[in-house]
Amino acid sequence: MAMGEQIPLRDELDSSSGLSTGLASGLGKGGLKAILFEIATMLQRLASTGEVSQIDLLNLPLTSKEYASLKTLLGDGEARIELKLGGLTLCRETAVPAVWWVEHFNDTGTNAETIAETNAAKAVAEFIEVAEVPHILKYEADELQLGLARLNRKLEMAGNNQPDNNQPGNNQEESDHE
Amino acid sequence: MNKRKSQMTVGDFLDAHGISRRSFLKFCTINASLMALPPWAGQAMAEQLRQAPRPSVIYLSFQECTGCLESLSRSFSPSVENLIFDVISLDYDDTLMAAAGHQAEQARENAMKENWGKYVVIVDGSVPTADGGVYCTAAGKTAQQILTETVEGAAAVVAVGTCASFGGLPYASPNPTGAVPVSSLISDKPVINIPGCPPIAEVITGTLLHFLTLGIPDLDEHGRPTAFYGNNIHDRCYRRPFYDQGKFAKTFDDEGARNGWCLYELGCKGPLTYNACATIKWNDGTSFPIESGHGCLGCSEPNFWDKGGFYLPIPESTFTDTQKIAAAAVAGVALGAGSAVLSRLRRRKKLDEQPAKEETS
Numbered sequence: 001m002a003m004g005e006q007i008p009l010r011d012e013l014d015s016s017s018g019l020s021t022g023l024a025s026g027l028g029k030g031g032l033k034a035i036l037f038e039i040a041t042m043l044q045r046l047a048s049t050g051e052v053s054q055i056d057l058l059n060l061p062l063t064s065k066e067y068a069s070l071k072t073l074l075g076d077g078e079a080r081i082e083l084k085l086g087g088l089t090l091c092r093e094t095a096v097p098a099v100w101w102v103e104h105f106n107d108t109g110t111n112a113e114t115i116a117e118t119n120a121a122k123a124v125a126e127f128i129e130v131a132e133v134p135h136i137l138k139y140e141a142d143e144l145q146l147g148l149a150r151l152n153r154k155l156e157m158a159g160n161n162q163p164d165n166n167q168p169g170n171n172q173e174e175s176d177h178e
Numbered sequence: 179m180n181k182r183k184s185q186m187t188v189g190d191f192l193d194a195h196g197i198s199r200r201s202f203l204k205f206c207t208i209n210a211s212l213m214a215l216p217p218w219a220g221q222a223m224a225e226q227l228r229q230a231p232r233p234s235v236i237y238l239s240f241q242e243c244t245g246c247l248e249s250l251s252r253s254f255s256p257s258v259e260n261l262i263f264d265v266i267s268l269d270y271d272d273t274l275m276a277a278a279g280h281q282a283e284q285a286r287e288n289a290m291k292e293n294w295g296k297y298v299v300i301v302d303g304s305v306p307t308a309d310g311g312v313y314c315t316a317a318g319k320t321a322q323q324i325l326t327e328t329v330e331g332a333a334a335v336v337a338v339g340t341c342a343s344f345g346g347l348p349y350a351s352p353n354p355t356g357a358v359p360v361s362s363l364i365s366d367k368p369v370i371n372i373p374g375c376p377p378i379a380e381v382i383t384g385t386l387l388h389f390l391t392l393g394i395p396d397l398d399e400h401g402r403p404t405a406f407y408g409n410n411i412h413d414r415c416y417r418r419p420f421y422d423q424g425k426f427a428k429t430f431d432d433e434g435a436r437n438g439w440c441l442y443e444l445g446c447k448g449p450l451t452y453n454a455c456a457t458i459k460w461n462d463g464t465s466f467p468i469e470s471g472h473g474c475l476g477c478s479e480p481n482f483w484d485k486g487g488f489y490l491p492i493p494e495s496t497f498t499d500t501q502k503i504a505a506a507a508v509a510g511v512a513l514g515a516g517s518a519v520l521s522r523l524r525r526r527k528k529l530d531e532q533p534a535k536e537e538t539s
Contacts, residue, residue: 056211056217058211085200086261104208122463125208
């Protein structure tokens with residue numbers, strides 16, 4: 001018996017709905033179901049311990065049909081974040097809270113709209129991340145301190161450049177109410 | 179090239195050059211994924227590297243065509259991979275550096291002295307040994323002398339390209355210069371081979387990154403990282419279902435070629451070759467030789483220049499039992515052949531002996 005018969009891994013698309021036949025008939029069998037169970041386990045872990053998890057999609061033996069089914073099943077949420085990091089990185093919230101779809105692209109000049117509409121660019125890394133926020137969006141403590149220092153400097157400079165409010169005609173508040 | 183500042187960490191350098199923490203995290207994440215490391219490894223790599231001083235790298239080029247360096251330093255479009263040059267402190271590379279003559283050699287000697295025991299030596303090109311090694315000399319020294327002296331204080335040696343890894347073209351018969359691979363001259367330092375003619379840029383970058391953060395990666399019997407060289411081209415080839423169905427292109431312009439059938443009969447060496455071409459591909463994942471219509475040359479294997487003609491099929495006798503049993507290799511085969519076992523017999527389909535029979539996939 002061939003390996004594929006011993007370990008059912010394939011999931012076909014239902015011709016009428018375009019969804020995986022597994023989905024159409026209630027998830028069925030195979031790799032798609034395994035991934036969804038893993039996501040569910042990760043979500044449970046996040047809820048109970050706060051532990052974040054990731055699945056590296058490009059290192060899973062998914063067919064293009066299974067990949068499409070997974071995307072359809074997880075759906076779209078409200079948030080979509082684009083990062084310009086030497087190429088686009090897209091963090092897309094799925095319809096399942098705390099389940100994010102993160103795609104990293106090289107800098108090929110392709111923008112997010114083109115990627116969404118035409119699949120013009122191929123992600124060089126792709127993850128499902130189970131977390132409140134994808135880790136690439138988070139700040140580190142020293143970044144916050146640096147940012148605060150920068151903002152304080154700007155405030156200081158703005159304070160030094162303020163016009164003298166005791167001089168006639170320089171009182172902005174009076175002129176605003178005339 | 180930037181002069182390495184001894185107190186500056188990788189993170190300091192990246193910040194000073196406007197490369198954000200997120201960009202670097204993305205770079206490490208992508209490379210970790212390429213090496214099939216756990217998802218958390220990218221974050222760990224990024225954190226570790228940012229705290230570390232920029233590692234000194236000395237790049238030596240001997241009997242080579244510069245294709246390997248071109249693969250690493252030129253990209254089809256600007257890519258995150260270019261960040262490797264911000265991570266390392268490339269203290270010597272006679273192809274890229276602005277300095278020349280004595281100043282260039284002084285840069286190499288200074289880097290060795292300042293980083294003794296910690297610097298990485300990257301070598302591309304084979305090393306000639308015939309007639310005292312006179313067939314490759316620079317600064318009055320033979321390649322063999324330069325290699326021996328430079329490697330003395332190195333932490334590790336990375337042989338980039340098939341010439342450095344296995345001797346490559348200079349090593350091919352009759353080998354008039356007595357060319358040898360780097361590993362045959364170095365026995366007291368770890369040597370990592372990254373063969374390919376040239377190697378894929380991401381393979382070079384990923385291996386360097388792994389070494390700098392997690393140490394020497396798992397290597398196969400030829401000293402190649404198994405993360406990139408653990409898979410057989412044939413097992414990952416998208417044309418594999420055609421091989422299984424006995425559909426072969428007979429010439430480069432026949433119906434089979436136009437339909438993208440298996441190139442086995444046109445000399446493809448995929449079944450004997452281990453590399454990442456079929457998965458990572460070239461030029462930002464654009465294509466690889468088979469996808470462009472030409473059989474694999476087997477360029478990441480030892481002695482590939484002397485293994486018979488590039489356009490002669492592999493003799494059936496070379497298909498050993500070991501090669502016939504594939505590791506679960508359906509990943510990437512989009513047509514869903516479903517079989518991970520290499521066909522024991524090559525099925526020759528001759529139009530004049532057997533009516534064409536279309537099998538549904």
